[in-house]
Amino acid sequence: MAGAGGGYGELLRAPHALRLLVGTLVGRLPNGTGPIAIMVFTRAEGGSYTLAAGLSAVYGLGNAIGQPLLGRAVDLYGQPRVQLPAVVVSALGMVLLVASGIDPLPLAYAGVAVAGLFTPPLEGGLRALWPSVLPRQDQVHRAYALDAVAQEIMFTVGPLLITLLVALWSPAAALLVVNALGVLGALSVVVAKPSRAWRSAPREAHWLGALRSPGLLALLGSFFFVGLALGSITVAAYAYAEDAGREAVYGWLMAALGLGALVGGTLYGARQWAGSAERRLLVLVALLAVCYLPLVLTPGTAAMTALAALSGVFLAPVLACAFVVVDRQAPRGTVTEAFSWLVTTFGVGAAGGSAAAGPMVEWSGTPAGFAVAGAGGFAALLVLLATVRVLAAPAASATVVAVPDGAAAENDRIGAVEPGFSERHQA
Numbered sequence: 176m177a178g179a180g181g182g183y184g185e186l187l188r189a190p191h192a193l194r195l196l197v198g199t200l201v202g203r204l205p206n207g208t209g210p211i212a213i214m215v216f217t218r219a220e221g222g223s224y225t226l227a228a229g230l231s232a233v234y235g236l237g238n239a240i241g242q243p244l245l246g247r248a249v250d251l252y253g254q255p256r257v258q259l260p261a262v263v264v265s266a267l268g269m270v271l272l273v274a275s276g277i278d279p280l281p282l283a284y285a286g287v288a289v290a291g292l293f294t295p296p297l298e299g300g301l302r303a304l305w306p307s308v309l310p311r312q313d314q315v316h317r318a319y320a321l322d323a324v325a326q327e328i329m330f331t332v333g334p335l336l337i338t339l340l341v342a343l344w345s346p347a348a349a350l351l352v353v354n355a356l357g358v359l360g361a362l363s364v365v366v367a368k369p370s371r372a373w374r375s376a377p378r379e380a381h382w383l384g385a386l387r388s389p390g391l392l393a394l395l396g397s398f399f400f401v402g403l404a405l406g407s408i409t410v411a412a413y414a415y416a417e418d419a420g421r422e423a424v425y426g427w428l429m430a431a432l433g434l435g436a437l438v439g440g441t442l443y444g445a446r447q448w449a450g451s452a453e454r455r456l457l458v459l460v461a462l463l464a465v466c467y468l469p470l471v472l473t474p475g476t477a478a479m480t481a482l483a484a485l486s487g488v489f490l491a492p493v494l495a496c497a498f499v500v501v502d503r504q505a506p507r508g509t510v511t512e513a514f515s516w517l518v519t520t521f522g523v524g525a526a527g528g529s530a531a532a533g534p535m536v537e538w539s540g541t542p543a544g545f546a547v548a549g550a551g552g553f554a555a556l557l558v559l560l561a562t563v564r565v566l567a568a569p570a571a572s573a574t575v576v577a578v579p580d581g582a583a584a585e586n587d588r589i590g591a592v593e594p595g596f597s598e599r600h601q602a
Contacts, residue, residue: 191308191369198367199301200329201360202262204353205269206294208333209234210409210529211429212353213272213287215337215422216346218413220277228410228533230272230287235406235526237291242522243515246296249303254373255365258295262361265293266354273347290354295361298326299515304369330433338426385513390504393562395520397460397555398497401490402524404467404551407532408432408486409525411544414536415473424476428483435487443492452499453566457559459496463489464552470545486548500566524551 187193210231217227241261248257268289275282333353340349364370385391409429416425448455466489469482497517505513528551536544559566 186309186314189309189314191367194367195301195304195308195364195369196325198360198363199297200325202295202297202357202364203326203329204333204336204360205265205290205357206238207330208337208353209238209290209294210406210525211334211413211425212337212346212350214409214413215341215425216272216350217277218417219341219346222277223533224410224414224536225533226277226280227413228529228531230277230283231409232406232526232530233284234287234291235522235529237288238294239291239519239522239526241292241294242296242299243519245293246299246515249296249300254300254304254370258297258300258361258365258370261293261295262358265290265295266358268293269350269354273350297361297364299518300364300370304373307373308369328433328437331430331437332433334426334429334433338423342423385505385516388504388506388513389565390562390568391501391513391516393558393565394497394500394504395516396562397558398517399520399524399527400551400555400558401460401463401493402521402526402551403528403531404463404524404548404555405490406525406528406530407535407544407547407551408467408470408483408528410529410532411470411536411541411548412483414541414544415479418473418541419476421476424479427476427480431480431483432487432490435484436491438484439488440491440495443495451567452496452503453563456493456496456500457556457563459489459493460552460556460559463493464549464556467545467549467552470548471542473542473545504566 214227268286272286412428532544
């Protein structure tokens with residue numbers, strides 16, 4: 176651990192590294208806390224669970240659609256010309272939601288749709304910048320792991336921040352403050368020298384792109400249901416908090432889930448893993464599905480918080496392992512696109528889970544909302560079991576691309592040791 180700590184210290188002492196990491200995390204706060212903040216605001220305005228879930232779903236769908244489109248725009252036009260306008264427009268979408276409330280509904284839906292659609296792809300942008308900031312490949316891999324740990328901290332602290340802002344001011348103020356912070360974080364990143372100098376590497380073109388890989392399609396099918404499970408927990412956890420008579424419990428449950436993911440991702444990334452990543456993913460998804468089941472019991476607050484943490488433990492390892500599988504399954508020259516599709520599919524699944532859990536809670540109670548998560552986990556496992564032979568035959572992986580001086584090297588993962596980094600939604 177001392178060596179790892181020294182390695183992280185070395186990374187953070189590199190020029191621009193700490194600024195880029197912190198700026199990206201702060202810039203992603205609106206995205207990381209968006210569904211929670213929308214849920215709290217809608218309920219405070221007198222909206223139903225179904226409406227709150229619907230608004231969160233629209234936000235998630237907008238995010239899922241916008242991320243690959245904005246990512247491609249970044250490749251074409253550079254980071255500052257895309258990231259900064261996008262974060263400003265996204266924040267204005269949330270301002271529209273706060274100004275209009277939930278009446279009239281079309282304005283509320285328009286606000287969350289704009290906010291989601293224009294969420295800047297800061298996460299992918301940071302990974303593109305690391306090779307231009309850090310001189311050695313081993314440092315880049317360690318930066319991925321550091322990035323993952325920092326993100327899990329954000330997903331732990333984010334819900335608590337929303338809870339604090341609601342307690343001190345109001346749900347509307349919480350939405351406005353986190354989006355203002357998001358603009359400042361993105362601004363800090365895009366005016367930094369590495370972001371201004373970065374240019375995308377050339378990519379191989381095909382009308383189907385990464386989607387011509389059967390293995391990748393199988394993985395996307397599974398991760399739709401992983402996203403569905405996580406999205407349903409967001410709604411069911413709020414219902415549990417209201418049943419308990421303390422809305423602050425919602426923040427604690429979501430923070431516990433993030434803490435579980437932080438612990439799981441840290442332990443998973445602390446060692447190198449032998450054997451097939453596809454087979455390991457199958458085991459991890461099975462464990463994830465099993466850990467979702469106890470949530471249906473909805474015990475007392477302390478026990479439920481522990482169960483929420485347990486439900487997050489295998490999420491980060493599942494996602495980290497999935498990124499290794501993407502490397503193996505993506506056709507040559509399409510790794511970046513393949514990652515974007517995974518994030519998009521996960522986001523669509525999360526939006527679907529939010530939309531499904533709302534009516535389930537209203538019709539059958541809070542345990543039914545958590546049952547959606549368990550069903551999603553096992554559906555993800557069934558997809559992997561049904562496509563195990565497809566996944567066992569990976570496509571040609573990414574190639575090392577020659578790029579001009581100052582450009583970031585993309586699709587450079589051949590022979591790389593699995594870094595063990597984790598992603599969330601969000602991605």
